[in-house]
Structures are given as C-alpha cells and as structure tokens.
Amino acid sequence: TCGVKTDGTVACWGDNGFGQLGAAPATPSPAPPSPTQVNAAYSHMFTSSAGSPAGSFAVTQGSLPPDLSLSSAGSLTGTPTAAGTFTFTVTISDGLFPDANAAFTLQVLEATADTIPPTTVATATPAANGAGWNNANVTVTLVATDNVGGSGVRSITYVLTGAQTGGGSVAASTTSILITAEGTTAITFHAQDNAGNGEADKTVTIRLDKTAPVIGAVSNVTAEATSAAGAVATFTTATTDNLDPAPVVTANPASGSTFQIGTTTVTVMATDVAGNSSTNTFTVTVRDTTPPVITVPANMTLKATSAAGAVATFTVSATDAVDPAPVVTASPASGSTFALGVTTVTVTAKDASGNTSTKTFTVTVKDTTPPVITVPANLTLEARSAAGAVATFTVSATDAVDPAPVVTASPASGNTFALGTTTVTVTAKDASGNTSTKTFTVTVRVTCPGHDDRDDDREGCHQHQDDD
CATH class of the missing domain: 2.60.40.10 (Immunoglobulins)
Structure with missing residues (x-):
C-alpha cells in the first residue's frame, strides 16, 4: 500500500509474512530537558530516536512552563516566568504513520531576586587639566556593570545639555560620546538592568575650549643706554579670549626689566584656562660701545705624549659690561694637539654689539719622557x-x-x-x-756528562763523577 505524505513525498508499507514493511514515525528523543530557573532564557531541541527530526512535534498532554513554547521542528524555547515541576508529553507525527510520543519533566527553579541597580562610570579622554578644562575634543566613555549574580545591564541612557545638546539610549553596557562643542557641556546618565533596577542619575561636566587667546600688536622699542647695564624698557600688551575673561599673559623679559645693550627679543605668551597658548614677539634695542674683558690662563708647559706633541685643555672666558655672554674663541682651541715647542694661543671675544678684544698666552710642549x-x-x-x-x-x-x-x-x-x-x-x-x-x-x-771517565777539560766534572 502506498500513500502521498503531507510534504508531497510517497510512502509505502505492507505485510510480507515476516512483519510490516515500511516505517512509522520514530519516537521523540528520550533525553530529558535540563533544569532551568525563572527569567533565564532557555533552549532545548527534541529529536527523533533516529537522531534528527522526522515529522511534526507537539505537546499533547500536560503543560509547558509559562512563556516556553515548542515549535513543530522540535525546538523548545523561551524564558520561563514561573517556578515548578512541569510534566508533558511530546508527540511526533508525519500525517501518515501512527503517532509516536514520549513523556518529559522540566524543573524550573526560583530565580534569585535582583534588587541592586547597575553602576555606571564615566571616563573622559583626554583627561581635563588641573583647572577642569580640555583644549581638544573629548570622548566620554560610559561603562555600566551589574552586581555579581545580577540580571545584567540592559541599557544606558544619557542626555547632553549646555554647549552641546542631544542624548540617547543604547541597549548595551558601554557607549561613547564625542564632545566637540566649545563651552560647558553636562552629560546626565544612568543605567538599568534586566530586572528593571535603575541607578540614580549621574552627571559629568566637560569644559572644552579649543581656541587660543589673541594678543594685540606690540611695536618694537628703541632705547638709549643709561648705564653700563643697559636701559629700562616698559611696554603694555592687550589680550582677549573667547571663553576665559582673564587669560594669563607673560612677557620675557618683562616690562620694566633692564635690557642689555644690543637687540633683545621679547616674547609675549597668553595662556587661557584650558591651556591654549599664543605668542607674539617684538624687539627692544639698546646700544653698546664697551668691548669685553678676556681672562686667559698662565702660560702652560706640557709633557709630549706622542710625536705629534700633546693635547692642551684650558679655559678662557670674557666678561662684558653689557653682554652677559660674549662669544669667546681661542686659536688653536682647547683640546687641540700642540706640537713640540712654543705655540701662541690667541683668544678673541666679541659682544652682541660687535665690540671685539684679544689676548694671548703660550703653550710649550717638551719631550721629557725616556724610552x-x-x-x-x-x-x-x-x-x-x-x-x-x-x-x-x-x-x-x-x-x-x-x-x-x-x-x-x-x-x-x-x-x-x-x-x-x-x-x-x-x-x-x-x-x-x-x-x-x-x-x-x-x-x-758546563753540564758534566753522566758517568763518563774521559777527560773533557771541564772543571769539576771528575769530582762530580767521583761523587757518583
């Protein structure tokens, strides 16, 4: 006998005297579903005794735990919402052969109550300076964690107010927010877990200033020297900033300083509370006419260390009534190899105004070391x-x-x-x-030969032999 199955295929069966030919549906797998607990996602796959689904699965007796369901393919899924021991019968049928079934028991345990809300930590990158300001775009990362054994973080919700506005809610335990607007932005945020526990709102404040102060123009200053030290120069600067009403302004050298003879560059720097800086420069020129005074060592005498002579090291210096650091050169220079004999070293000093002076001393190299x-x-x-x-x-x-x-x-x-x-x-x-x-x-x-009585005219040999 043959018949068309519901899936369009043909099945045949009969009796040949040795038993029924063909096959009825295999019974569902006898492996019991594993226990679970309330509010925990659950999944179990029923199969036929042949190891794979064969036909359509259904619960025909008893009942499944609330919010669990069995698909026709044998997949038991859902999140149970009630505790207890549930007994039910699963039947498999193919619409042609007699149905097969098996009974199962699923235990659902009480879930541990989660009453503790998650905790969210906000981290700003880069970190603010000591005054609480940033001068580059800031990424604020929100990371929420739930208590150990809790239901897990469901979402993070945040709102931006102030210089930058907006907000959102993400179904995750972490999210990042990029702050680009200059000014003060407040981020208010909280997290909620899967048990519905929500933490109290928290707020982190980002202060962002990416614009440097503007320094007003300063004209170059020319002054006549009033003493050997130079001249006192005074000047003023004007600075504005988009957010900081009082940026810090410094001048180096400062107004009211005594400027040495020559040309000095004054650097003005303005820095706002966020650390943005700008600079401007001008010059103060004071005249100088006094040459430097050179100091040289006493004449030197050295011992030669090679055929080339000896290396001489020495220190020369110069002072100037105006220039604190005149340029000093020596020819030959300290550290040079000086030949045997007497060499004159000429030292020249030049100050910032071009005034020059010279002084000399000698280096004598002698060979006094024997071979x-x-x-x-x-x-x-x-x-x-x-x-x-x-x-x-x-x-x-x-x-x-x-x-x-x-x-x-x-x-x-x-x-x-x-x-x-x-x-x-x-x-x-x-x-x-x-x-x-x-x-x-x-x-x-003379070494005497051993036990040889011949006379070899060597003193002491016979005596040596007699002693033997």
Whole structure:
C-alpha cells in the first residue's frame, strides 16, 4: 500500500509474512530537558530516536512552563516566568504513520531576586587639566556593570545639555560620546538592568575650549643706554579670549626689566584656562660701545705624549659690561694637539654689539719622557769552548715621541760570553736626549756528562763523577 505524505513525498508499507514493511514515525528523543530557573532564557531541541527530526512535534498532554513554547521542528524555547515541576508529553507525527510520543519533566527553579541597580562610570579622554578644562575634543566613555549574580545591564541612557545638546539610549553596557562643542557641556546618565533596577542619575561636566587667546600688536622699542647695564624698557600688551575673561599673559623679559645693550627679543605668551597658548614677539634695542674683558690662563708647559706633541685643555672666558655672554674663541682651541715647542694661543671675544678684544698666552710642549726598553728574559747557555759561548738576543725600545730611539747593549748580541754570569746593560736614547737603561743576565755553564771517565777539560766534572 502506498500513500502521498503531507510534504508531497510517497510512502509505502505492507505485510510480507515476516512483519510490516515500511516505517512509522520514530519516537521523540528520550533525553530529558535540563533544569532551568525563572527569567533565564532557555533552549532545548527534541529529536527523533533516529537522531534528527522526522515529522511534526507537539505537546499533547500536560503543560509547558509559562512563556516556553515548542515549535513543530522540535525546538523548545523561551524564558520561563514561573517556578515548578512541569510534566508533558511530546508527540511526533508525519500525517501518515501512527503517532509516536514520549513523556518529559522540566524543573524550573526560583530565580534569585535582583534588587541592586547597575553602576555606571564615566571616563573622559583626554583627561581635563588641573583647572577642569580640555583644549581638544573629548570622548566620554560610559561603562555600566551589574552586581555579581545580577540580571545584567540592559541599557544606558544619557542626555547632553549646555554647549552641546542631544542624548540617547543604547541597549548595551558601554557607549561613547564625542564632545566637540566649545563651552560647558553636562552629560546626565544612568543605567538599568534586566530586572528593571535603575541607578540614580549621574552627571559629568566637560569644559572644552579649543581656541587660543589673541594678543594685540606690540611695536618694537628703541632705547638709549643709561648705564653700563643697559636701559629700562616698559611696554603694555592687550589680550582677549573667547571663553576665559582673564587669560594669563607673560612677557620675557618683562616690562620694566633692564635690557642689555644690543637687540633683545621679547616674547609675549597668553595662556587661557584650558591651556591654549599664543605668542607674539617684538624687539627692544639698546646700544653698546664697551668691548669685553678676556681672562686667559698662565702660560702652560706640557709633557709630549706622542710625536705629534700633546693635547692642551684650558679655559678662557670674557666678561662684558653689557653682554652677559660674549662669544669667546681661542686659536688653536682647547683640546687641540700642540706640537713640540712654543705655540701662541690667541683668544678673541666679541659682544652682541660687535665690540671685539684679544689676548694671548703660550703653550710649550717638551719631550721629557725616556724610552721604554724591552729586554729578553735572563739567558742560560751551555759552554761551547773554554772561552764560553756566543749569546744572541734582541732588545728594543719604544718612545711616546721618537718613533726610533737609539738602542745599544753592552756586551752586544753576538759576543762570546765567558763562563759564569754576565750582566748586559741596554741603553735607549730618544731624539730629545732622554735616556733609560735596563739589564738582564747571560749565564754560561758546563753540564758534566753522566758517568763518563774521559777527560773533557771541564772543571769539576771528575769530582762530580767521583761523587757518583
């Protein structure tokens, strides 16, 4: 027997003597739904015993917890609003075969009451200065958190008043607000959780000023010197600001200061309460006719450290009746390498008005360091004849200034050294006449052959053998 199913497909069944052919709907999955609690979102999927939906699902006996529903595809979803133990029967049918069903129990527990409202914290970026002002656009971030075990943050609501207006409500636990309007803006905000608890309104105030003060024009000032110190100059400046009625105005140097001879640039700076600054400059010119007074060291004598001479370091300075910092130069400069002999150093000082003076001193470099001699270790040789033995060796010397000091050894290398110990004296002399000496010894000895009775004319050998 065959039939057309509700979904348009064809199913056939019959009896061949060994049992019914074809298949009826499989029973719903016997896996019970897991427990849940009131006001908690819930989801459970029923399946056929074959492991997947086969037909249409429905509750045919008992009842589901309030606000839960079962779809025809077997999806049990919703948010239960009442506690208790609920028993119900789920039936699956395909419109062709006999229905199959199974009974289930779902336990809904009482939810813990949430009576604590969330807490919202506002953070302004960048932070305001010490006076509570910003001079660039400010992003205010609102972050709300609910108590541990609470129902969770549902929304944040805020209202802007003052320089910038607006507002909104977001279904989230965080939101950001960009403040761009200059002036004072108040942001009033609160958060609400999923249990309906709402915190009291909070307010954060943003003061924004992005415009720098405006400094009025100041004319250059020319004054005649009234003393060696220069002249006193006075002047006034006018400054306005869009929000700060009294920006701080400074002049450097200040009005009423004594200005030294020459041209001084006065920098005027105006700063408002938000930290916006503007500057303007003008000049104060005072004449100067007095040259600087130079101080130089006493003539210097140095010891040469190389063939090039020696590095000389010194300090020169100058004072001026008007210019506190005249330009001082030395030729050759401190730190230069000065050659052997006497060099004159010329020091020149020039003040801001172009007045110049000079002074000199000398640097004398001498070579007073003797060469450093290198000799071999003490030598021990075997006698080659009754005269002794020839000793050859190498001696050398280095000098900080003279690349080739004269080195002599006495006795010289290659001489025949007599039996016994001879002291060799090495002398080195550099081009400046500095001399140094160093010594080492050459010992010539006779070593007796072992147990040999022949006469080899070496003193002491027979006695040595007799002792053996």
